[in-house]
């Protein structure tokens with residue numbers, strides 16, 4: 111069978127919508143105009159078409175759908191271009207014929223040409239993407255806590271902090287202040303997306319769900335915001351005779367510990383709420399260290415977004431570092447992005463602020479797969495962990511050097527699903 115692999119045309123975007131509606135069984139809407147189709151531009155797609163089988167509009171049939179949003183993310187203090195892969199699906203009639211592998215291989219080459227040195231996605235099934243070199247870039251920490259258990263442990267150092275006031279706003283009133291906090295919150299972090307207004311409105315602040323309306327509580331003031339929590343509040347969702355309401359936290363960002371604590375205290379004052387959920391806290395969220403009874407958070411970690419380095423030389427040179435070091439990194443076995451294989455000399459200067467990468471003819475100090483390198487790159491695992499598991503070759507001093515170099519100030523995290 112012959113397939114044409116190319117971006118969809120504008121007039122074929124209805125097919126993309128229908129592919130999304132079938133692949134995800136309506137989770138993102140049904141029909142041609144669902145959110146899968148309307149949030150994507152034709153030029154961001156790369157699809158497989160069967161010209162021989164015509165649709166009722168006399169178009170070639172879309173056999174596989176695929177798109178990549180042109181996101182900007184952050185890696186340890188630096189902004190980086192990322193391809194946010196989404197809308198992946200093959201019609202069952204065309205599955206197991208190698209179409210996704212073909213598209214993925216071509217997409218990596220095109221992403222590299224566009225300067226998108228990393229690719230990210232949310233996986234319906236991890237097995238699909240691990241074979242393409244994707245690895246965890248953070249986990250979602252899920253909390254479910256009764257408001258009576260929102261008690262922060264007394265700590266002499268914390269007690270001295272002045273708690274900012276917290277006020278609640280509508281999305282329209284609080285958006286600018288939240289955006290300002292978010293920008294500062296993510297500056298040194300890894301994995302968060304640069305959010306344009308439409309990402310805020312269609313994701314974090316989306317009110318077209320049964321959970322709405324959406325509220326934003328701001329710590330500090332609208333003019334000098336220090337933190338925010340975005341949440342919904344609904345009656346009769348909890349099996350509790352006195353506290354049957356539920357708060358769902360969608361997004362939480364803070365610029366200092368006092369603001370973080372004051373926002374939890376604000377949530378804790380909702381006496382009719384028997385359950386507060388936060389399904390996408392970061393792995394290094396401080397609540398477990400601050401709550402009087404951390405077990406009452408019922409903390410549970412689940413899979414979140416996945417990353418893959420598309421261009422090793424580009425990605426390593428664009429990332430932020432906190433130390434000066436040199437190391438020869440050997441990458442082996444990358445069959446989908448062969449330009450990554452080889453030995454790369456990574457050198458950082460000016461306290462880590464400046465990084466350069468060059469192909470090296472010397473022998474590698476450490477050798478690993480692109481998947482293991484990606485997990486180090488984003489701060490998901492330490493080099494020592496990977497070495498203990500047998501996933502890096504290298505002597506102990508090289509592993510320690512790599513760990514110092516790749517350490518991120520924060521654990522990787524992406525609260526936005528795409």
Ligand SMILES: CC(C)(COP(=O)(O)OP(=O)(O)OC[C@H]1O[C@@H](n2cnc3c(N)ncnc32)[C@H](O)[C@@H]1OP(=O)(O)O)[C@@H](O)C(=O)NCCC(=O)NCCS
Nearest residue numbers: 133198199200205206207208209210211232233234237238
């Ligand atoms: C996942 C999906 C897009 C794969 O499409 P496809 O065109 O059949 O993929 P390919 O034929 O290129 O197969 C890719 C590889 O994945 C494997 N594979 C496919 N589906 C798989 C699954 N569900 N679990 C594990 N492995 C899978 C194939 O065996 C193949 O392995 P190989 O390349 O090492 O030989 C298709 O099964 C699908 O549409 N699934 C439902 C929607 C979905 O889950 N989309 C992903 C959303 S994030």
